[in-house]
Amino acid sequence: MAHEALLAAIGTRVRARRESQGLSRRQLSEKSGISERFLAQLEAGTGNISLRRFADLAIALGMSPADLLAGTTPRSRGSGIIALLGVRGAGKSTVGALLAVRYSIPFIEVDHAIERSAGLSLGEIFEMHGEGYYRRLEKEELSRLLGEPRSIVLATGGSIVNDRENYSMLLAGACTVWLKAAPEDHWNRVLEQGDARPMAKNPHAFAELRALLAAREPLYANAHHIIDTRGCSVEEVVSAVSEAIAGEFGGEESQDVGQSATIAPSMGESREQ
Numbered sequence: 001m002a003h004e005a006l007l008a009a010i011g012t013r014v015r016a017r018r019e020s021q022g023l024s025r026r027q028l029s030e031k032s033g034i035s036e037r038f039l040a041q042l043e044a045g046t047g048n049i050s051l052r053r054f055a056d057l058a059i060a061l062g063m064s065p066a067d068l069l070a071g072t073t074p075r076s077r078g079s080g081i082i083a084l085l086g087v088r089g090a091g092k093s094t095v096g097a098l099l100a101v102r103y104s105i106p107f108i109e110v111d112h113a114i115e116r117s118a119g120l121s122l123g124e125i126f127e128m129h130g131e132g133y134y135r136r137l138e139k140e141e142l143s144r145l146l147g148e149p150r151s152i153v154l155a156t157g158g159s160i161v162n163d164r165e166n167y168s169m170l171l172a173g174a175c176t177v178w179l180k181a182a183p184e185d186h187w188n189r190v191l192e193q194g195d196a197r198p199m200a201k202n203p204h205a206f207a208e209l210r211a212l213l214a215a216r217e218p219l220y221a222n223a224h225h226i227i228d229t230r231g232c233s234v235e236e237v238v239s240a241v242s243e244a245i246a247g248e249f250g251g252e253e254s255q256d257v258g259q260s261a262t263i264a265p266s267m268g269e270s271r272e273q
Contacts, residue, residue, distance in 0.1 A: 004168040008045030012143045013068060015043040017061045032060035045139075045165045080105070080151030081174040082245055085161065085223050087213060090179040091237065092155035098238045100153045109155045113141045139166050146173035161219035171222065175245055178223040179237065182230055183210045 018028050025043075029036045033056055034049075041047035042057075049057070051065075058068040082099065084092040093109065100107035111122055114137045118125055125134050138157065145154060146169065154174065161167050170176060183206065220226075225244040229237050 004045070004165065004172075006172075007042075007048065008139060008165045008169050009143050009147075010049075010069070011043045011045040011047070012140055014039075014057065014061070016140070017063065017068070018043075021061065028057075028060060032057045081146060081148075081154065082152075082241075083154040083156055083170055083174040083176045084179055084241075085156055085158075085176055085220055086179040086181070087158045087209075087216065089185065090158075090181055091229060091234070092179060094234055095179060095237050095241060096153045096155040098234065099241060102238065102242065103151065103153075105151045105153060107153045107155070108145065110138065110141055110145070110160075111155075111157045113145070114138060117141060135163050135166065138163070139169070142166055142169050142173075146170070161216055161222075167219070167222075171224075175225070176223040177225045177227060177241055177244065178220040179241075180220070180226055180228050180230075183213055185230060 018025070023031075025036050025039050028034075029039055032039075032053075034042075034053055038047050038049075042049055054068070055065045058065040061068065084090075084096050086092055096109075097107050114125070114134070115121055117140070118137055120128070122134070125137070138160065145152065156170065160170065225241070227237060227240050227244060232240070
């Protein structure tokens with residue numbers, strides 16, 4: 001998966017550099033001697049390029065091979081990037097924000113970063129451009145965030161596990177934690193926030209949520225750590241995550257979280273489950 005993450009990061013870098021120079025894929029192909037088909041595969045993160053061809057591509061983009069590669073190498077665990085996983089209602093926003101306070105580091109919701117990058121809400125992204133565009137933005141934001149030198153806590157979109165490339169990149173570049181909960185927990189936490197959308201005009205919504213969780217559980221289980229949040233307070237979950245990720249930051253916590261409370265993630269989490 002580290003190999004796949006590196007290829008995905010290189011593809012993102014090549015595409016971004018090409019577009020910044022106003023080059024079409026055909027023009028880059030002519031300058032580098034690499035076929036358009038292979039360039040398309042490379043930018044999609046599936047092209048396994050040789051060192052000689054990589055050097056040709058870098059020169060065609062006006063860069064040295066080292067410059068083109070810089071920042072694409074996946075960060076190893078222990079680098080201080082923590083990524084929380086789970087379906088909507090897992091508590092990623094609540095727990096992530098408190099973890100960030102505990103370690104005095106930034107907390108970033110990936111979907112919010114995607115919205116800022118696109119200048120559109122998630123609903124508008126899916127309605128106007130579709131899932132493929134969302135996945136492309138997700139890959140770009142992950143590549144940027146995982147390449148940052150600082151420690152951060154990330155709350156990922158619930159459906160990231162459905163995209164093999166993006167999930168591989170995340171697993172290779174961050175310490176991942178699945179906030180596991182029962183379907184009833186996810187359902188009740190959303191409703192406790194006053195959001196009745198899950199059941200609106202859909203009498204089968206809960207059954208669909210149960211099926212969604214069952215389908216994704218084997219994927220979420222690839223996370224480095226699994227924290228069962230059933231019957232736990234926020235404080236207990238944050239403490240459990242802190243214990244699991246001990247050593248990721250190379251230092252002690254800066255402060256404790258506040259009073260115990262029931263997990264009730266903010267509805268600023270992704271509209272996608």
